Amino acid sequence: MAVFAVAALMSSCVEQFPGFEESDTGVFYKVHYRGTDSIKTQLTDWVVLNMDYRMEDTLMFSSKNLDEPLRFPIINPMFEGDLYAGLQMMHVGDSMTFAIVADSFFFKTAFLKQLPPNVRPGSPMYYDVKLLQRLTHEEQQLEAQEEGNRMLEEEFETLYYYLKENKIRTEPTTSGLYFISLEEGKGKKPQAGEMCSVFLTVKQLDGKELFTNYDENPLAIEFGKEFDTKGLMEGLGMMREGGKAFLIVPSEIGVGPGGKEGVPPFTTITYEVKLDKIKTIEEVKKDRAQQELQKAQQDEQRKNEEQFRINEYIQRNSLQITPLESGLYFMQTREGEGFHPGDGDKVKVHYVLMTTEGKLLQSSYEQDQTFDFELGTGAVIQGWEEAVRLMKKGSKATIIVPSKLGYGSKARNKDMPAYTPLVFDMELVDVE
Numbered sequence: 001m002a003v004f005a006v007a008a009l010m011s012s013c014v015e016q017f018p019g020f021e022e023s024d025t026g027v028f029y030k031v032h033y034r035g036t037d038s039i040k041t042q043l044t045d046w047v048v049l050n051m052d053y054r055m056e057d058t059l060m061f062s063s064k065n066l067d068e069p070l071r072f073p074i075i076n077p078m079f080e081g082d083l084y085a086g087l088q089m090m091h092v093g094d095s096m097t098f099a100i101v102a103d104s105f106f107f108k109t110a111f112l113k114q115l116p117p118n119v120r121p122g123s124p125m126y127y128d129v130k131l132l133q134r135l136t137h138e139e140q141q142l143e144a145q146e147e148g149n150r151m152l153e154e155e156f157e158t159l160y161y162y163l164k165e166n167k168i169r170t171e172p173t174t175s176g177l178y179f180i181s182l183e184e185g186k187g188k189k190p191q192a193g194e195m196c197s198v199f200l201t202v203k204q205l206d207g208k209e210l211f212t213n214y215d216e217n218p219l220a221i222e223f224g225k226e227f228d229t230k231g232l233m234e235g236l237g238m239m240r241e242g243g244k245a246f247l248i249v250p251s252e253i254g255v256g257p258g259g260k261e262g263v264p265p266f267t268t269i270t271y272e273v274k275l276d277k278i279k280t281i282e283e284v285k286k287d288r289a290q291q292e293l294q295k296a297q298q299d300e301q302r303k304n305e306e307q308f309r310i311n312e313y314i315q316r317n318s319l320q321i322t323p324l325e326s327g328l329y330f331m332q333t334r335e336g337e338g339f340h341p342g343d344g345d346k347v348k349v350h351y352v353l354m355t356t357e358g359k360l361l362q363s364s365y366e367q368d369q370t371f372d373f374e375l376g377t378g379a380v381i382q383g384w385e386e387a388v389r390l391m392k393k394g395s396k397a398t399i400i401v402p403s404k405l406g407y408g409s410k411a412r413n414k415d416m417p418a419y420t421p422l423v424f425d426m427e428l429v430d431v432e
Contacts (some may be wrong), residue, residue, distance in 0.1 A: 006015065015121075015321065016032070016099075016101075016124055017099040017124060018352075019098050020097075023085075023089060024047075024258050025077075025080070025081065025085050025088075025089075026080040026081035026085070027081045027085050027086045027098060028081060028098065028099040029097065029098050029099075030096065030097045030099075031094070031095075031096050032095040032096060032097065032430075033093070033094065033095040034091070034093070034094055034123065035091050035092050035093015035094050035131070036093060037091040037092040037093055037134075038091065038130060039091065039092075039134070040088060040089065040091055041074055041087055041090055041091075041134050042074065042088065043074055043075070043076065044073060044074060044180060045073070045074050045087070045134055045135060045136055045137070046071060046072065046073050046074070046134070046135040046136075046137070046139075046140040047070075047071070047072065047073075047074060047087060047131060047133070047134055048069050048070070048071045048072070048131075048132045048133035048134075048135070049069060049070055049131050049132055049133075050063050050064065050069050050129070050130045050132065051070055051113050051127060051128065051129045051130070052062050052064075052127070052128045053125065053127045053128070054125070054128070055102060055119065055123060055124075055125055055126075056123070056124065056126075063140045069132055070205075073137075073140070074087055074088060078108050078109055078167060079104045079108045079109075081096055081098075081100060082100060082104065082105075082108075082109065083098060083109075083127050083129075085213060086098035086127065086129070087129070087131070090129070090131045091131070091134075092131055092132070092133060092159055093131065094129075094130075094131050094133050095129070095131075096128075096129055097126055097127065097128050097129070098126065098127040098129065099124055099125070099126050100124075100125050100126075100127075101122060101123070101124065101125070102115070102119055102122075102123040102124065102125040103115065103121055103122065103123075105125055106119065109168060113367055117267055125149075139172045140245065144314060148265075148266070149255050151257075151265060151266040152251075152257075152266050153264045154266070155251060155268055156251065156343065158176075158205055158252075158259055158268065159248070159250060159268050160207065162205045162248075162268075163248075165179075168180065168248075173234065175230070175231070175234060175252075175253050176231075176249060176250045176252055176253055177231045177234050177235060177248070177249060177250075177253060178247065178248035178249075179238050179245060179247060180245060180246040180247075180248075181239075181243065181244075181245050182243075182244040182246055182272075183242075183243055183244035183245075183274075183354075184239070184240070184243055185239060185240030185241050185242035185243025185244075185275060186240065186242050186244075187240050187241025187242050187278065188225070188240060188241055189237065189238075189239065189240055189241075189277060190223035190236060190237065190239075190241075190275070190278050191223065191224075192223060193222065193223070193224060193281070194222075194223050194278050194279070194280065195219070195220050195221070195222055195223070195278070195279045195280065195281055195283070195284040196221045196222075196223050196236055196275055196277075196278055196279075197218040197219070197220060197276040197277040197279060197284075198218055198219045198220075198221050198236070198274065198275060198276065198277075199213055199214050199218050199219075199273070199274040200212065200213060200214075200219060200232075200271055200272070200273055200274075201214060201271070201272040202262070202269055202270070202271055203269065203270050204267060204268075204269055204270075205267075205268050205270065207271075207396065210262070210263065210269065214274075215414070217291065218276050218277075219224060220279075220284045220287075220288070222234070222281070223236060223237070223278075229249055229253060229254045229255065229260075229269075230253040230254070231247060231249030231250075231253040231254050231271075232247065232249065232271055232273070234253065235247040235271065235273060236248075236273065236275060237276045237411070239273070240275070241271065241275055241276075241277060241278045242276070243274075243275050244272070244273065244274045244275075245272075245275075246270065246271070246272055246273075247267065247270060247271040247272075247273060248268065248270050249269050249270065249271065250268045251265070251266045251267055251268060254267070254269050255267055255269065255270065262345070269295035290421040298417075299409060299417075299418040299419060302417060302418060302419040302420070303409075303419040304417075306402065306403060306419050306420075306421055307402075309356045309357075309421060310329070310356060310400055310402065310421050312356070313356040313357075313358075313400065313421075313423065314329075314400075319331065319398075321398075321400070323402075324386075326382075326386055326405060327402045327404060327405060328383050328386050328387065328399060328401060328402070328405055329399060329400035329401075330357040330386075330387055330390055330394070330398075330399050331396060331397060331398045331399070331426075332390075332397045333396045333397060333398060334394070334395055334396035334427075335392070335394075335395055335399075336391060336392030336394035336395030336428060336430065337392055337393055337394055338392050338394075339392065339395045339431075340389055340390065340391070341375055341388060341389060341391075341428075341431045342375060342376070342390060343375055343376030344374065344375065344376060344388065345374070345375050345431055345432065346372065346373070346374050346375075346431070346432040347372070347373065347374075347375060347388055347428060347430065347431050347432075348363070348371070348372050348428075348429040348430040348431075349371050349372075349373075349384075349388065349426055349427065349428055350364045350365055350370050350371075350372055350423050350426070350427040350429055351363070351364050351371060351425065351426045351427070351430060352364075352424065353422060353423070353424055354422075354423045354424075354425075355415065355416075355420070355422070355423065356400070356421050356422075356423055359415065361415055361416070365430055370429050370430075374389075375388060375389070381401065381405060381406050382405040382406075382422075383399065383401030383402075383405035383406055383422070383424075384401075384426075386405070387399045387401075387426060388426075388428060391426070391428040392428065392431075393428055393429075394427075394428065394429075395427075395428050396425070396426065396427045396428075397425075397426050398423070398424070398425050398426075398427060399423070399424050400421060400422070400423050400424045401421060401423075401424065402421050403418070403419045403421055404411050406420070406422050407420065407423070417420045
C-alpha cells in the first residue's frame, strides 16, 4: 500500500506540472537552454540572474522592470523543491523554468499566514530563470569591496567640488569632520551624561533636506551616547552652550558604507546645529513632563472648541447644512449618474482639503492625479468612507469631517493638530 501511495503522489505531481521533470531533490524543472559552463552553483555562491515568477498566465514579478539584474546568495532550501534547490541545478548561461505549489511560496518563503484572496490552494507557480553570473563567496566579497572603494572615491570627489564651490577652506579633524563655527557660544561645553537641547537641519550635499526641527521642540541628546552619527557627536563636543555650527560629515563618520534611513551608502551629509541648552537628565525629564502637560491642555482646549470652529465655518460661508447621524456634514453640489459605490469598489476621487479657517492644505487638482482607493479596506478616514458611499460617478460634494471621523486626537502636522475638523470639496471621478 505504501508503494501505491508514493506512486499516486508522484503521479499527481506530474499531472500538476505537465511537461516538467523531477530531480532527485524534488525540484520540478524544464530546461529551455543549456550554457557552456561546466560548474553548477553551490551553497553560499552568489548568483546574478534575470527572473520572472508567475501564477499560470498572471505575471507577479519581473526583474526586467529593475535597473539591474537580481543578485543574491544561495541559501539552504526553505522547502523541498524550492527556487534555491533549483538554482543549484544551474550553470551560468542556463535558462530554466521551475514549478512549485503556490502555497509553499506564500507560507514558507513570503511567511504569510493565509493565501491571498485570488490564489486557489494547490495552484501551480512558476519561476523563469536565466543565470547570468556565478560568484563564490570570496569573489562576491572582493567585488563588493571594489565597488565600495569606487563609491568612496566618488564621495570624496563630490565633497572636493562641494568644498571648492562653497569656498570652504576649513581643515578637517583627524576623523574627517569639517567643523565650521557660525555663532560662538558663551556657555560651557557638554560633558558625558549631560543632555543637550539641540536644533538640527540635516541635508545631503546636493541640498536634499533629510530632517529639521528648527520650527519644533529641540531634540534632547545625551552627550557621549551614540546618536545618529559619530560626526554629529564629535561636533557637539566642540561647541559651547548657545553656539551654532555647520558640520560636514563624510560617510566614514556618518551614514557608513550601508547608508542609513533612506540615505544612500557613501553619502556625505551636513548638519546645521544649534546647541541651545545643556541640562541634566533630571531637568530634561521635568521639561518633557511640562511639555506633555501643555500639549494635553492645548488638545483639550481644541477638543472643546471644535464644534465652535465648525459652526463658525458654516455661518461664514452661509451654508444650509446639518450633520448626519454619524456627525458628518454632507452637501452635494452636483448630481452624478449610476449607482452608489460600496465595499470592494475601487474609486477615483479628486479633492481639495482646507481647514475650517479657510487655509488650503492639499489639492489633487494641482497634482493632476486622482486619489484612488478601495472602499471598505480602511484605506481612508471614516468621513471619506461615508461621503463616497453617498455619491455617484461624476457627483461633487462639500463635506465637513469632525475629528472623530478624521484623525481624532492624532496630530498630522502643524496645520492639522489634534481635534482638527477638515473641509473637503470632493469629486467622484470614476467607480470600478
